[in-house]
Amino acid sequence: MPSIVTISGLTKFYGTIHALDNVSFEVPQGSVFGILGPNGSGKTTLLGIITDVVKANAGSFTFLDLPFSADMRKQVGVLLETPNFYHYLSAERNLQITAAIKGRGENDIDTVLKKVNLYERKSSKFSTFSLGMKQRLAIAAALLGNPNVLILDEPTNGLDPVGIAEIRNLITLLASEGKTIIMASHLLDEVEKVCTHVAIMKKGKLLTAGHVDEVLANEDIVEVSAADLAQLETIVNTLPELKQVKRQNGNLQLFYPIGTANMENINRHCFNNGITLSQLQLKKKSLETKFIELTN
Amino acid sequence: MIIRLLKIEWLKLKNYKTFWIILALLVACVVGINYVYFELVSSKNQASGVVNMVLGTPFQFPDVWHTVTQVASYMLFIPSLIVVILTTNEYNFKTHRQNVIDGLSRTEFIISKVLVIAALSIVSLLIVFLTALVFGLSSEFSYFSLANAEYLFYFFLQCFTYMSFALLLSLLLKRSGLAIALFFVYICIVENILVALINRAVSGNVLEGPGYYFLLDASDKLIPVKSLQKMMQGKNFLPPTINLLVATFVYLGLFLFLSKRKFETADL
The missing domain is CATH 3.40.50.300 (P-loop containing nucleotide triphosphate hydrolases)
Incomplete structure (x- = not known):
């Protein structure tokens, strides 16, 4: 343009x-x-x-x-x-x-x-x-x-x-x-x-x-949760390509390099390891987070 | 372009009550003061006899042009006040910014203000012309004549110079109260003191010297006070008219140039 x-x-x-x-x-x-x-x-x-x-x-x-x-x-x-x-x-x-x-x-x-x-x-x-x-x-x-x-x-x-x-x-x-x-x-x-x-x-x-x-999007954030959060955390930590895991408000936030998060793979990995996800969502970083990160 | 700028200024003015009231005051003051003077010299009593001896017949043609413009020149603070109010209003309302944002160039903004000054000068001239005409025709033994009508031109020039000075002051100070106060103190007091001081420093006599060329005084002296000259028994301390005219044009150009440059280069 x-x-x-x-x-x-x-x-x-x-x-x-x-x-x-x-x-x-x-x-x-x-x-x-x-x-x-x-x-x-x-x-x-x-x-x-x-x-x-x-x-x-x-x-x-x-x-x-x-x-x-x-x-x-x-x-x-x-x-x-x-x-x-x-x-x-x-x-x-x-x-x-x-x-x-x-x-x-x-x-x-x-x-x-x-x-x-x-x-x-x-x-x-x-x-x-x-x-x-x-x-x-x-x-x-x-x-x-x-x-x-x-x-x-x-x-x-x-x-x-x-x-x-x-x-x-x-x-x-x-x-x-x-x-x-x-x-x-x-x-x-x-x-x-x-x-x-x-x-x-x-x-x-x-x-x-x-x-x-x-x-805004310099990394992908996937929000997941399950009934047993502690077990979920150990399992997601074995996921390939994952950069970081954070606990937030009863959810886990999985950080991936931009464009590499694959929802199907995450879901399959958890299911194969005996955990059913109650939530699975790809989130963009909010402008507010980005703004505060940049201006501080 | 001139028509367009005048139209924009007219839209700002036509519904502005303050403007019309001050303009009405100008008419009332010019006519009123001349009327008082006229009554004084034309009434048949002892006092008027003395006045006539000193002043001659100020309201007969062709003297009436000089008399009325001279009296009216004391009222020049009124149209100048209008210019100060209109210019500082723009700063108060920040409309000087908005006008530029909306697509007026900075130069056009200043030109539009100069056009207002020109229009007000023409209106003032018209008021003075009609006043002189009426009093001239109402005087005994007075027959219409355009001799001495150059005083009308001097008056117009004086209007233009005073208002351009008011414009420059408003652009520099931006605040109405301060601009009005400084303008009045300057024209009523400070300038007279400075003129006298310059005269004394140069010639040793406060009534004689180059002080008369100082700023607005040059245009003031284009229309000298007749009675004052008579009392000095014909001795004229004033510079030649042609010199005063040149000085007035130089100041007028300077005021307008500085106004233009100030508005074109400043952050609005």
């Missing part, structure tokens, strides 16, 4: 603080690209540089192999950090300004307001909105003009559980329409549920980037 955004060697200092340290990666077309990292890891700085509100000290980035110009930003929907609108104007009038700047999307205003459930409040002033409503208006502004690329920084910030689920569904829907979505978040659950690709950052450094399956 061709890449939509290519980032190479981005570096940014805030005084003596090294906010971004030589970060490079590519965002493939049609992917949902999650940028993960704890608070202060440089996610927003990175997206700020791409959208020209922050100047990089070094490095470059391209959009469809061209330098990212103001005219190109008009084709991209962006929600960066906080919802920024004129407090004294209504939701609708604020979106009129966004549409005028983008030079498109004037007819879209009602549609996007309906998409984020703000249509009934379109004449209310922005200053009267709750945090969640402000966030939804910012998402509406990003959707104006039906852009093919979306950059969303913490899109579910300030939303209630229903709102979070709605936005997650919206992102899945947009991805199924073939749009490329770049999303920064510190909510692992959120990224794990919708992203196809992920980059993990810490203190301005890129720790890893790639397809979710590649980043």
